[in-house]
Amino acid sequence: MSKITKTAVVSVVGRPNVGKSTLTNKLVGQKVAIVSNKPQTTRTRITGVLSRGETQYVLLDTPGLHKPRSRLGDYMCKIVTDTVSEVDVAVLVVEPVAHIGPAEESLIAQIEQHHMPSILAINKIDTLPKEELLAVIALYAQAHTFEAIIPISARKGEGLDELLDEIDRFAIEGPQLFPEDMVSDQPERQLAAEIIREKMLRLLEREVPHGTAVGIERWNEREDGLIEISANIYCEKASHKGIIIGKQGAMLKEIGKQARADMERMLDTKVFLELWVKVKEGWRNNQYQMRNFGYEDS
Structure with missing residues (x-):
């Protein structure tokens, strides 16, 4: 009999190349989204499913928000904006840089517009000294009231348990959405x-x-x-x-x-x-x- 009693639908958003797909794959435990070092790798919304304890996490990995130059680019950006508004919590993934760019500003504005609970995941913390991370945390804490700010390394798996613990706070009581052995809805x-x-x-x-x-x-x-x-x-x-x-x-x-x-x-x-x-x-x-x-x- 299934132990799942709660579900959390999570949008994973950010600009291109911040590690959204790497994070989704690492949380799910296997590859459900392709990754590369080139921007705009993800073109559509990818669903990753993780069943842990009493909670099923449905992770919606989205394309990177960018300035579109084609109809395909418009489509990709629309997926991001639509996904922000239809989940239990949004995870904004950023790089450990003390600068908030136009994509991050736009996503924060959408989160505020929809009154969406949000968690900031500062990725790639293995690439800089710990003391430099404090400036990044302070900058984003001033820009928006996040429910939590979690430093992570998606590649190394650091901070992911803490991230899931924070996401779990927004899980809703109810039946599971996917079978427990399912990791993605993609054929x-x-x-x-x-x-x-x-x-x-x-x-x-x-x-x-x-x-x-x-x-x-x-x-x-x-x-x-x-x-x-x-x-x-x-x-x-x-x-x-x-x-x-x-x-x-x-x-x-x-x-x-x-x-x-x-x-x-x-x-x-x-x-x-x-x-x-x-x-x-x-x-x-x-x-x-x-x-x-x-x-x-x-």
């Missing part, structure tokens, strides 16, 4: 597509990976356990197609090799992965194409 096809996109973000330079989308065209589970996956990588320019494929197909092979290894860990079985590259010019500003790729621009 396996979507996770596989995101894994391919993650490898492009890590292996490709400049603007190329930001103009890509991935569609799973075929998914066949054979009787011997092998899963056959065929995926299309879409890019915006013919010149980008050549970069993704690489000299004699070397880059595409490396993307496939790394993606397949992650998929086999996720699916716990052997995977045969086939990748194709196609050009869809200007898809990030095309409402029809965005919807085809799962970005519902409503």
